[in-house]
Amino acid sequence: MNFHPLRSCRNAFTLLELLVVIAIIGILVALLLPAVQTAREAARRTQCSNNMKQIGLAVHNYHGMHRCVPTTTTGPDSSGGNCGSGFYSWLAMVLPFVEQGNLYDKIDFDRSLSDHCNFRYSSDYLNYGIGPNHPNADAARTLVDTYLCPSDPAGVVQFHDGGEQLAPGSYxxxxxxxxxxxxxxxxxxxxxxxxxxxxxxxxxxEPWHVPKVKFRDVTDGLSNTAAIAERKISVIFVVQSPFGGSYVSEEVDENMQSFCGSSIRARSLDRWVPYCGSVTHGDPGYVKKHGHSWISGWTFAANTYMHVMPIGERNCHTYGGESIGNNLVTPGSYHVGGVHVLMADGSVDFRSESIDLRLWWAMGSGNGGEVLANLE
Known part of the structure; x- marks a missing residue:
């Protein structure tokens, strides 16, 4: 008779082994997740830069055809009591040059991009909307991927009171x-x-306006002058004051808020910064639609910006600037450390939030004679 030693059979992990495996997997995921997120953001950042290069090429092609840079109309053509064209942004003008010719053809530019044209006083410009029955409402809610930075989570159709639906833009x-x-x-x-x-x-x-800017007018040099920058699409939370009125919650990113900069008056740039920075609460009426409508030339759609406040900091508005676009919109992004800036020559640079303010101000001026090399 043959005898064989007993053999134990194991067909499963012990509980301790399972817990060890789970712990190891958790550690690996914790190590890999930041790397994956970093890689994704790097891809989004690259796409954002590429979008700006396409837009820059579109602006140059527009200039080649029309002999000027596209203009933003900040009000309607209501001369003679008629409600004519107006309120269109520069982004609407360059649609054919970013492969959006069909969308451009759908827009009736002979109609003012507003539900009404009764804008007699500057304060009337806060009462602006593009309702669902507007002839160009369909175009206004059409997303254009080239106009959106994929790093901005608010890059979806924005819904507002009264059925208004607007497609946002990041530039x-x-x-x-x-x-x-x-x-x-x-x-x-x-x-x-x-x-x-x-x-x-x-x-x-308005005598301050220069409706048709030509590249030859940029005497400081196209490579020295900023043309387009990233700007965050606003997402705000409004707080109702117990004493009446409302203001933007302090928990909201300051770069999405607009603070009163008083009325239009003469100030040097170094005085504008502390003046704007001294205001306590943001005003929701001036910022709630920042970036919400790429098609609109309305001042508070914020499709234009100014070189005043440091990158990533607050916006400021001037009472009396509602009708003419005198609005201190500040560039900002979800990229770490700064924003992409398209120079007038078509090149794209990443500018740090810590950029010297005098250099930033000089980049905003196309004909002031500031020499960037002396400021860097």
Whole structure:
């Protein structure tokens, strides 16, 4: 008779072994997840930069055809009592050059992009909307991927009261410095726009506007002057004050808030910064639609920006600037450390939030004679 030693059979893990395996997997995931997220953000950041390069090429092609940079109209053409064209952004103008010719053809540019054209006073410009029955409502809610930075989580159709649906955009055009501002130490107030993109209100012409900017007007050099920058799409939370009125919650990213910058008056850029920074609460009426409508030339759609506040910091508005686009919108992004800036020559650079302010101000001016090499 043959005898065999007993053999134990194991067909499963012990509980301890299972817990060890789970712990190891958890550690690996914890180590890999930041790397995956970093890789994804790097891809989104690259796509964002590529979008800006496409838009820059579109602007140059537009200039080649029309002999000027596309203009944003900040009001309607209500001359003669008629409600004509107006309220269209520069982004709407370059649609054919970003392979969106069909969308461009759907827009009736002879109709004002607003539900009404009764804009007699500057304060009337806060009462603006593109309702669902507007002839161009369908175009207004059409997302254009090229106009969206994939790093911004708010890049979806925005829904508002009254059925208004608007497609957002992440990029704003440089219109220079605020009206009547000046370089530090220079007492001469700015009387004409000094950015790359022009503004125009057909019903209320403003001497500060330069409706048709040409590249030859950028005498500081196209490679030295900023043309387009990233701007966050606003997501705000409104707080009702017990004493009446409302304000933006302090928990909201300050770069999504707009603070009162008083009325239009002469200030040097170095005085604008602390003045804007001293206001306590953001005003929801001036910021709730920042970035919410790529198609709109309305001042508070914020498809234009100014070189005043440091990158990533607050926006400020001026009472009296509602109708003319005199709005201190500040570039910002979800990228770590700064924003992409498209220079007027078509190149894209990543600019740090810690950029020297004098250099940032000089980049916003196309014809002031500031030499960037002396400021860097």
């Amino acid at each position: 704003a055009a440089n219109v220079g410095w605020p009206m009547l501002s000046s370089w530090p130490g220079d007492s001469r107030p700015l009387e004409r726009q000094n950015g790359v993109f022009g503004l125009f209100n057909p019903s209320q012409p």
